[in-house]
Amino acid sequence: MSDKMRIKLDRTLCDGFGICAKHAPEYFSLDDWGYAVLVGDGNIPEQDRDAVMRALLDCPVHAIMEINAHGPGEAPPPPPPTNEDPAEQLKVEDNEAEWGFTR
Ligand code: SF4
Numbered sequence: 001m002s003d004k005m006r007i008k009l010d011r012t013l014c015d016g017f018g019i020c021a022k023h024a025p026e027y028f029s030l031d032d033w034g035y036a037v038l039v040g041d042g043n044i045p046e047q048d049r050d051a052v053m054r055a056l057l058d059c060p061v062h063a064i065m066e067i068n069a070h071g072p073g074e075a076p077p078p079p080p081p082t083n084e085d086p087a088e089q090l091k092v093e094d095n096e097a098e099w100g101f102t103r
Contacts, residue, residue, distance in 0.1 A: 005044040006067040007052060009036055013063035020055035020064060027052055028064075036063065 009020075009028070016034035020027075026048065028036050044052045056064040091099045 003068065005046075005049050005052065007038070007042050007044060007056065008065050008067055009038040009042075010063045010065065011035060011037070013061045015061050015063075017060055019058045019060070023055035023058060024048065024051040028055060042067070 007027075014035045016030070016036070018030055018034060018036070020036050021030050027039050027044065029039055031037050052064075053066075056066060
């Protein structure tokens with residue numbers, strides 16, 4: 001994989017099982033109540049990806065999420081610009097046969 005791994009932690013979901021801190025203690029610590037705290041900015045270097053992915057997959061409440069270029073938390077890329085006039089796409093009586101209007 002060439003994409004950089006980036007994660008985020010939703011602390012509102014965390015139930016404090018501590019599995020993440022066990023698998024990847026460099027990236028997850030536990031606060032005084034046992035709830036997870038993300039250590040660092042969420043960017044995961046290649047060499048730590050497996051440990052963090054294991055923490056992500058083992059979290060029983062799915063509080064750890066991977067953020068990809070097209071994944072949750074980030075907007076998808078805008079559609080490519082077209083030179084077509086949107087008015088040409090309208091379904092009107094003139095192109096009724098093309099669109100298969102039913103009345
Ligand atoms: S594994 Fe999930 S529920 Fe457990 S401490 Fe980590 S984030 Fe919280």
